[in-house]
Amino acid sequence: MGTLTFQKVFNTFSVDDLDKAFDFYTGKLNLDVSRTPMNTLTLNIPGNQNGMMIYEKDNHEPATYTVLNFGVKDVEAAVDELTARGVVFEQYDNGPLKTDKKGISRGDGPVIAWFKDPAGNFLSVIENN
Known part of the structure; x- marks a missing residue:
């Protein structure tokens, strides 16, 4: 095998407006977010020493999957x-992801509730058991 060694591994995702993203992630979610000289944001997530990069993209299209899951002890309290x-919070009327009036899915999988950031990316709070 070669000598390739990864120095750092981190996630990225795009938004359509960095200022709105900064306000949402710091104000609504109360997370530690840094602005970088490269005109990006670093989302400093507990337990992730590398952080996550958020960048602005002119032709941004929201992710159709969950880009961030926030593990919590009690989803209902978090919601x-x-x-x-x-x-x-998102509402789903049928199927295995059906949610209650608060937007919490208590189906066959984990207790989870989805919401979107201002750019339309899916996020969730999910119960850690």
Whole structure:
């Protein structure tokens, strides 16, 4: 094998407006977010020493999958707190992901609730068991 050694591994995703993303991730989610000289944001997530890069893209299209899952002890309490901060949770009316009136899915999988950032990317709070 070769001598390739990865020095750093990190995730990235795009948004259509860095200022709106900064306000959302710091204000609504109360996360540690840094602006970088490269005109990107670094989302400093607990337990992830490398952070996650958020960049602005002119032709941004929201991800159709969940880009971030936030593990919590109690999804219902997290949903209540985030709703009070103005976060709107997705509603699914049928199938295995059906949600209750708060937007919480308690089906066959983990207890989870999805919401979107201002750029339309899917995020979730998911119960850590």
